[in-house]
């Protein structure tokens with residue numbers, strides 16, 4: 001992002017208020033350029049740190065794996081199920097640690113569990129994660145050791161139903177903020193997250209399953225990777241000028257890297273994933289890394305978007321002009 | 324289905340509900356003395372912010388934040404002298420100014436005029452407050468006065484309220500981890516006192532009172548200013564039809580909101596939450612469908 005130090009808006013003959021640096025879209029009519037207060041952001045940047053994008057990835061992996069595990073169970077792929085359930089459980093289990101460590105007051109995390117609030121996706125998400133973790137303990141014990149013969153199937157079903165929600169609610173959470181690049185992508189973000197979760201779950205299963213049953217995970221990884229790439233492209237296209245963070249700075253670099261790894265991983269899985277173990281392992285790892293990087297890129301884009309006053313003011317001005 | 328929880332500014336039973344109060348900040352008479360900033364810090368025991376010298380006019384606190392609950396903005400603007408704006412009334416003045424210019428004493432040109440805008444910003448105490456709606460602990464709550472307050476003994480520093488606020492008001496205090504903002508002096512309200520900033524303001528630029536009454540007063544004031552030849556005078560936030568259902572603290576501005584660092588059309592994003600969840604449900608269904616598709620295509 002070109003940093004241009006701007007004076008506050010000026011009235012009169014020459015609106016010199018807010019020249020946006022040369023990049024970006026050029027507007028046709030000069031006076032429509034949004035102004036700002038000394039180039040300072042209008043909204044606040046988030047205060048979240050590395051734990052949050054890590055959780056986006058890990059939570060997605062957990063949710064996607066729960067769905068995959070149930071399908072593996074019902075389609076008679078015990079070797080896949082015996083891996084996907086523990087993957088889902090383990091990633092659900094590290095999630096609270098990540099979330100609590102990001103809190104400003106970690107010792108008060110339980111205040112989240114005293115409230116259930118429909119207007120707060122974070123509250124809803126806390127309960128989705130709690131429900132999925134609980135179901136998953138039973139499901140995994142059932143899958144690995146045959147414990148809970150009666151409760152097992154129910155728990156598996158409940159985990160597989162909560163899984164897609166765990167994968168997508170994090171998109172709801174960030175879309176429900178004033179950060180333009182997140183809120184204005186509210187129609188696409190859940191699809192990016194869902195596809196990315198499918199890719200992660202598939203890749204993890206392909207990585208861990210014996211060759212004879214690795215086909216399911218491999219296919220899901222390829223399908224998910226394709227969906228992830230398509231959905232994020234669509235998101236950027238629909239964002240128009242607001243997609244600028246995905247082209248510049250850290251988010252821009254991460255976005256390119258994510259796309260590259262995801263496409264390369266899926267390609268390797270498609271071409272060499274069936275026959276060669278090296279292809280399967282390498283392709284799966286790339287898809288996993290691509291999915292994690294994609295979440296990082298989206299996370300970072302939010303900061304860049306919040307920092308830029310034009311991202312906030314521009315669309316609002318357009319809305320006012322069109323209303 | 325719409326999510327209607329916490330959407331009212333008057334959620335209490337009648338015997339506990341008090342009239343909704345707020346601020347009308349009339350920036351046209353602000354003199355930039357920062358008495359409000361100081362009074363707020365003193366009364367609420369707000370820590371010092373590490374402000375140095377910014378060079379941005381007289382503004383060194385720069386923005387609202389965890390440790391700045393009133394923020395006075397200073398905007399310097401070049402302005403035409405106005406000689407050409409009112410033809411007929413100022414021919415003599417124009418000639419005189421032209422003569423001064425010709426004498427070389429005073430360079431007079433179209434941009435020679437100057438005006439200074441000052442405005443004391445504060446939390447808007449929105450009718451539909453995004454910060455309050457997204458808070459997962461219930462730490463942010465609606466008081467009986469219709470204001471929005473953080474309960475610091477409940478806040479666990481999750482940080483969700485911070486990017487949710489469309490005005491960039493609330494922020495995290497780094498060494499403390501929790502979120503802080505203006506309380507509209509909740510403690511003083513309960514003792515029937517006006518907030519510290521309003522009491523300290525020497526020009527009555529900050530006016531405290533019942534919201535209905537303030538809105539009526541502000542309408543009159545804006546008409547008066549427009550009549551007096553201030554076409555840029557406008558109310559900001561007072562309209563209950565705006566994207567946050569009207570704000571409890573609203574402003575009379577002399578220029579566009581973004582000039583003061585305010586969003587021109589802020590929206591409580593929770594308004595879109597139902598739609599976002601529907602999208603997420605659809606995306607979740609696609610995840611399941613994709614997994615089934617992968618299953619169908621694969622051999623055992």
Ligand code: SF4
Pocket residue numbers: 446447448449452453454455471487488489490491492493504
């Ligand atoms: S201005 Fe921001 S912090 Fe204040 S009530 Fe509205 S949303 Fe909350």
Ligand code: SF4
Pocket residue numbers: 454457458459460461462463473477478479480481482483484485501502
């Ligand atoms: S940081 Fe505190 S006040 Fe803000 S949303 Fe989280 S718990 Fe609520």
